[in-house]
Amino acid sequence: MTTSVTIDSVTKRFGDSTAVDNVSFDIAQGEFFTLLGSSGCGKTTLLRMVAGFLRQTSGHICFGGKIIDDVPPHQRNTGMVFQNYAIFPHLTVFDNIAYGLRARRRSKAEIDREVKHMLELVQLGHLAHRRPRELSGGQQQRVVLARAMVIKPDVLLMDEPLSNLDTEMRIHLRSEIRSLQRQVGITTIYVTHDQEEALLMSDRIAVMSRGRVEQLDVPHKIYAEPQTLFVARFIGENNLLSGTVIGREADGSSVIELPGGHRIRGAGGFDEAGSPCQISIRPQDIDLAHSGDAPQNTIGGTVTDIQFLGGTVKLLVEIGAEQPLQVSLQGRRGMEMPTPGSRLKLDIPLKAVRTFKAEASA
Numbered sequence: 001m002t003t004s005v006t007i008d009s010v011t012k013r014f015g016d017s018t019a020v021d022n023v024s025f026d027i028a029q030g031e032f033f034t035l036l037g038s039s040g041c042g043k044t045t046l047l048r049m050v051a052g053f054l055r056q057t058s059g060h061i062c063f064g065g066k067i068i069d070d071v072p073p074h075q076r077n078t079g080m081v082f083q084n085y086a087i088f089p090h091l092t093v094f095d096n097i098a099y100g101l102r103a104r105r106r107s108k109a110e111i112d113r114e115v116k117h118m119l120e121l122v123q124l125g126h127l128a129h130r131r132p133r134e135l136s137g138g139q140q141q142r143v144v145l146a147r148a149m150v151i152k153p154d155v156l157l158m159d160e161p162l163s164n165l166d167t168e169m170r171i172h173l174r175s176e177i178r179s180l181q182r183q184v185g186i187t188t189i190y191v192t193h194d195q196e197e198a199l200l201m202s203d204r205i206a207v208m209s210r211g212r213v214e215q216l217d218v219p220h221k222i223y224a225e226p227q228t229l230f231v232a233r234f235i236g237e238n239n240l241l242s243g244t245v246i247g248r249e250a251d252g253s254s255v256i257e258l259p260g261g262h263r264i265r266g267a268g269g270f271d272e273a274g275s276p277c278q279i280s281i282r283p284q285d286i287d288l289a290h291s292g293d294a295p296q297n298t299i300g301g302t303v304t305d306i307q308f309l310g311g312t313v314k315l316l317v318e319i320g321a322e323q324p325l326q327v328s329l330q331g332r333r334g335m336e337m338p339t340p341g342s343r344l345k346l347d348i349p350l351k352a353v354r355t356f357k358a359e360a361s362a
């Protein structure tokens, strides 16, 4: 039976260094949950604690509400797919997948049925009698996946399972893993440093940095509403500008003054009047101001660069702030193409302006 997972105030120290720093969250039954962060942020350490290979320094891990801190790894009933989790070279695809069921002393008929079902799900039925060296990297990884899932684990743990594959196979397997996980409904914890992979595959994402969870949310919120400057920098492209919060309007929006004298209003985020702040704006949230619209933030600037990419048009617009604004417009038929040196007015919706407390400069 697949299960919920609770991480309750978990800390892991190695000597003086803290790899995981007081992390808490719940993963629902059947959820595809991703730990996303750059190298060294603690995601593998956290996953290894869930598997039981590492013991946390403090805090608890629960499966289905029950503390499992003292349960050894082989009794946790987790399925594991790691980057270098080799399959047995001397066994056929069928026997590799059957391995966990045989170790659990299931009947021959059950093994036959379950392995055939898995082979079908990962589309390897026609290769059941091949050995691993006769398979492509992607096919081998599907064997690993099938082997992990066939035992019907309570929780499936995956650590960068696609990072050794070429781009095409990676993109293909992303959606395959996700649809397989949906069909089978296993609670899954997936570790990756690849934001695109995380956004595409996950029900929810925990973005980690330096052992802590910076933000935990559904993919589109992580993308559209970063809660910290780290997340705004880490996920997707963003214009990051320094400014000062100068006040608040009646509608709750904050007013920020940028170098160069522009004032811009933002909805949500840090709004302590008089304080230095940083704002983030996604290039594709900026539009050309059209007459007739009710603009929310209008900023005039001069085009310094233009890149026509077919579906999108990328501009750099000098607005007198510390750096030019990157603007990404949808290329529409008949659209009037700006040229370098031309002046234009940009419109930025309130909601696209996220405000953060300025970081102390190092």
Ligand SMILES: Nc1ncnc2c1ncn2[C@@H]1O[C@H](COP(=O)(O)OP(=O)(O)OP(=O)(O)O)[C@@H](O)[C@H]1O
Pocket (backbone or CB within 6 Å): 014, 017, 018, 019, 037, 038, 039, 040, 041, 042, 043, 044, 045, 046, 193
């Ligand atoms: N066995 C260990 N002994 C000492 N320090 C360790 C040990 N394992 C991990 N660390 C340290 O803990 C921190 C987190 O490591 P972890 O492997 O969890 O990061 P990660 O986010 O998974 O990175 P990567 O993507 O590179 O694997 C790092 O600073 C790492 O050097």
